Amino acid sequence: MFDSVMDFFIAVEPALEDPAIEEHLRQFCLVLSVSLGVATLSRVFSVLRNIPYTLLLLLVGLGLAVLDVRLINLSPQLILFIFLPPLLFEAAWNLNWKSLKQYSVPVVLYAILGVVICVSALVFGLQAFAGASLATALLVGASLSATDPVSVVALFRELGVDKKLTTVMEGESLFNDGVAVVAFNLLLGIALGLEQFDVSVTIARFLVFVGIGISIGGLIGFGLSFLTQRFDIPLVEQSLTLVSAYGTYLVAEELGGSGVIAVVTTGLILGNFGSRIGMNPRTRLVVSEFWEFLSFFINSIVFLLIGDQVRFQGLIDELDKILIAIALMLAARAVSIFALGALSNAVTGPDMDLPVKGQVILWWGGLRGSVSVALALSVPAMLSERQEVIAIVFGVMLFTLLVQGLTTKPLLEYLNLLGDQPIKLEYNQMTAQRAALTRVMQRLETMKTNQEFDPEFVGYQMALVAGQLDTVKENLAKLEQQNDVIREFASNQLREELLAIEADTYAEFIRAGQLKNSLTPLLEGVLPDRIGESH
Template identity: 60%
Template sequence: MSLEASAADIAIKQNLEQFLVVLSVSLSVATVSRIFSWFRQIPYTLLLVIVGLGLAFVDVRLVNLSPELILEIFLPPLLFEAAWNIRWRELKENWIPVVLFAVIGVIISVVGIALTLSQLTHLTLPIALLVGASLSATDPVSVVALFRELGASKKLTILMEGESLFNDGVAVVAFLLLVGIPLGTEVFSVTGTVISFFKFVGIGIGLGCLIGFGISYLTQRFDLPLVEQSLTLVSAYGTYLITEELGGSGVISVVTVGIILGNFGSRIGMNPRTRLLVSEFWEFIAFFVNSIVFLLIGDQIKFSSLGNNLDIIGVAILAVLITRLVSIYGLAKFSNVFTQVDISLSEQTVLWWGGLRGSVSIALALSVPVSVTGRQDIIDTVFGVVLFTLLIQGLSTQWVLKKLNLVGDQSLRQEYSELLARKIALGRVIDYFQTLDESPRVDSEFYRYEKNLVSGQLTSVEEKIDQLQTEYPQLKSIAMQLLKDKLLDIEADTYAELIRGGQLGTNLSPLILDILGEGEEK
């Protein structure tokens, strides 16, 4: 027993040391990228891949990348954080193109890539289908971060992020349905595949709604920030594991929970301070997980094996680009005809070029059973395509955005938002001065002097705000949105307070949005 215990302790120590090395390298890359201005031009996640490639080139392996590790430990928090931050109102406005890209687009991608590879390479159709399913999941983490940094339109950001959220789930379901074919345990049938698909997705959405709304109403009963923060973490992992155990799609379930808690639960069951704490917590978790995943993607590359499959990788890259082009331009045209969402040609081009592949594709490829003939071909092909999309498409997306004049006025909006925040803060300080009784221990002249200083600064801030509003009238929408959010927060906090006090039995649907919507229509 002592020898077994000793061996276990050594293994734990080695795993811990490897984890600390990975974390240290990731944080070093983050620090360097902020210190040197040249590195700021490269998205942080892509810089991690490049560093990982450098380590792989000199044959320094940080840790063995397990598909279970990504799917069960890394994937849930990444999905939950993205779903938590996506705004339901904006997603609802663009839901038709998002669903088209995420469902029909995945089908086009799987079929197109599979047929191309099976016709132009030595890969059999079952193996090619697995490659297609693995590469149909987009992972535009760095692109969405770039959109926000450069101030791209909200519509473009929500289309890219919404598609990625849902097509990950559809791609994983497609992969699970297809992986049994080369093993001989499954026979492809359109009817059976459709039934299985709806079963996976249905169980995922059902459990996601059950857990999401359950936690939302639970957090109405108490106001404990750390407990509520912990519940979101448990919901991300617990939902994924429970759904997978019951035969549903854990990815779809986690996305559903994240959207519900981020847009409904956080409004009715959390006060503004708790919402901020939870959002910052998940921002850290996403940074932490992305740092490890993207570094390990580069670190796991086997250059010798990739070199033996360059022809397959080249065909796969062309197939990925062409199928994405067909799905984006074709489905966007269909959406423009039948919906009010107008996706311009330049926006379609960015959506096409920005469809990067990443951690989900790698995890699916690595999860192919060892007994499958052609497993290494699948892994090499997927790794090669992922590298191309991250390093070529990812690094050139900023240039494409600028060439198509889709770079927004983010720096100006950031300055304006900061001025609005300072105005609110200084206004509260003035209110405090006005309600504060002049203490005999405080010199009255000093008291007036301090108050005049704050008043002068507030006047200066208000003048800058007026100047920016005059020069850039579009900035007024920011102040209007802040007012709407504040009014909605007041209403939601009031209902939550009444429920906690036992004066209200059930939550009421927000009335402010309907009132403001009617006002805008008039």
Template identity: 75%
Template sequence: MPWIVAAIKPVLEDPAIESNLRQFLLVLSVSLGVATLSRVFSVLRNIPYTLLLLLVGLGLAVVDVRLVNLSPELILFIFLPPLLFEAAWNIKWSRLKSDFFPILLYAILGVVICILGLVFGLQQLAGASLATALLVGASLSATDPVSVTALFRELGVDKRLTTLMEGESLFNDGVAVVAFNLLLGIAIGIEQFDVSVTLARFGIFVGLGISLGGLIGFGISFLTQRFDIPLVEQSLTLVSAYGTYIIAEEVGGSGVIAVVTTGLILGNFGSRIGMNPRTRLVVSEFWEFLAFFVNSIVFLLIGDQVRFQALIDYSETIFVAILIIIIARAVSVFGLGAFSNWVTKGENISMSGQTILWWGGLRGSVSVALALSVPESLAQREEIIAVVFGVMLFTLLVQGLTTQPLLSWLNLLGDQPTRQRYTQLVAHRVALNRVLDRLKELIDRQEVDEEFAKYQIALVEGQLEELKDDLVELQRSNPDLLTYAAEQIRDELLAIESDTYAEFIRAGQLKDELAPLLQDVLPQSA
């Protein structure tokens, strides 16, 4: 092995590599330290950890401590693919499908409304140039409500509202990136705006992204049917997230749309036909960790990149942009929401739900990446970056930190603590019933003293009676738990059906995936 050491020694001794490694470890230590402290101290638990990291980053920026140079490539090629994949992996297609129409309205027309509002408003009210207005509009058209949706899950907010917000963010990230690339040529004067050409290029970007994402997603889904090796399947999902993005960008498609498509397919189809429950759990926990890891770094670095002097210099333009963003977001959410309620025959999006969608439309990493990717040759680059950072800070700090009080005021806070208590009681009951079965089995096999076993059975049965009383009392005081329990049972039954088909395929008894029978048979709770 000495030749291996000799080969890598020059690399390890490279000062640039050592410096970059030191920077990475510093960023990692600070970000994970802050994220951990937010869970340890109760006074910090009401602040989403991503926003707390942003505040720490801003504190570092105040004292002019710059951890690393945050480049658009770092966000778009390193941070964005895993965040997109994790969100797509976890979103349920059944819920997404039921609200696909309003999600597409918000993701496509909402982006257009935001861009048009900013282009018109910044030119008319702030005297900004066309280049500044176009690129600020495209950069800020992407929503990034990661801290809000994390808050939704923690508080048990209605799952439909979470799906609407996450679904819009997943798709409008791709639309915003495509719009930015289309408008960049116009802003720097190398292209002329043509509606037909723009729509054709948009169709190509999106079409290539969906096609490539679908091809990779289904390919990996059928591949994982042939073996059951959790670490390999976990690694395949990681490779698919980055590989899909890079390949799509190389062939001229939308990497964002491609990754979202792959994540949706693997999370809703591939994980069911090609992974057993244990493997799905391993992969899901891996992506949960990776999303936490990446978010911990990216929000700290975003705060650390703020240049306060630039915010002061362009404060008037930033103020105008904030007002326009709020108004444009209201027009898109309430206007398109009313149109969706009128067109669709399903459950309407309530006014309180639309209010949260409006106020929770935060801007984040995608907006920053797009602003930083403006060519340095453009004279207005500093102004564009300052305006985008200013608006982003307002949405994250003001809107992000006031979302929970707004949820409380609108009576949209969920019953997550109660549901968690119910799940814990059910888990206790299942565990104790298994203990009883084991004790009875030992008696039947005469492997234990019968009197001793019966005494243990009496103790366990007494504990089960207490659990039964606690469950009855919890259900009596919280009637909505019955709906939650029915939903959990339905999901479990559907998973059992899918797992059974997957077992037949892995055993070679089936070649193709069977269409689920219970999906439309079992009633779905509202």
């Protein structure tokens, strides 16, 4: 055994000494150092706290590009095969299926018809007003149809923006990315002159791509969900989610489907179904924290490298086309959001209405980011218009991230869309404080019972904690009594907690071998959806 290990290290040693590998490691460490430095500075200096972290990284990357400091070569394969699957999986994992189902009509309309409107407007507009070739117009249109509102969604969560807006924007982005990638692949052959456009053939190929993606994602998602019912090993279950993100993408792409749609499907199933029936609360927390870290880590690298890859001379050369593309994109986004929003409101009824103010934010918050860049960079070198496509896409992306991204928060405040969200955040914080202080009191009572410390000292500590706990409880009671919205919010949170306890209990029985299959939840139809229904 010793000889085989030594032989292994002898065989690997030349590769470790390869100058190229050493240089890549240096570049990677440099990127991480810069990213973490930006993260630290954004928390140290208050003036930087109002800038979303991803946009701050982009600005630093642009600064490095101005100084002609290139950190690393960013290939489209790196984004599509290494960065994109975990980012999509993390977003899908955290997207609540019940909320997505509630707002499925606007999400589907924006994700599918919105892409068609955006591509059509850019294709015809760039040819008519900018004199672009058909190939350039097709590829720019397909690339820019992919929305990537990472920083906007993060801002929504931080400010506690209405759940409807957050769900619609995040849901649209997830499925929109898949539709945009499929559209790009379909239009690439036409741009290269290898295929002729045929509506029926294009629709059929689109349905095949999406169908295979959903099928593969569903098989892997449900398969892993039932597999994790049989054991409770947090690190293994965490690793399985990571493998599923990459494995689903690669398998779907290999079988001719949409890897993006497949990953989103798997993430939705595991986040909403598998994590409930196959993971206990502690494991779910471990897995969620892991994906939160991975998303932060990858976004840090992606946005820094995107800014670093900008070629300013190319942007200057194509400035007229970039400006026209920005105007066309904003106009197309307005048509899709407001026209499809009106259609959605007509279909869903008043309870699910998207208000006009909300539609304004959806329009302005439709940023373009890593997916658009990856698609533009993946244009084959054989196409003479490749650099033109890349310059236009980069220019539009920078406008959306720097102008739209940095003005979204002031727009939210101007439209008064924060509404009751700050008070809900305050309620959540006080609820967390109450739970934490209650646990502290339980620990002190145990210490007093077991006589672990001096009784007088423990009694003094209990008096201090009890005073704080009483104050928090009084503030919570006042908040609930004075605000109907908070009472309904608290009721809905309690309902979700009770449903989760029921699902966790069934999962424990399955892991113990006392049940073979998960039972249909009984409380789903018993507990009232709204506080008013309980009276």
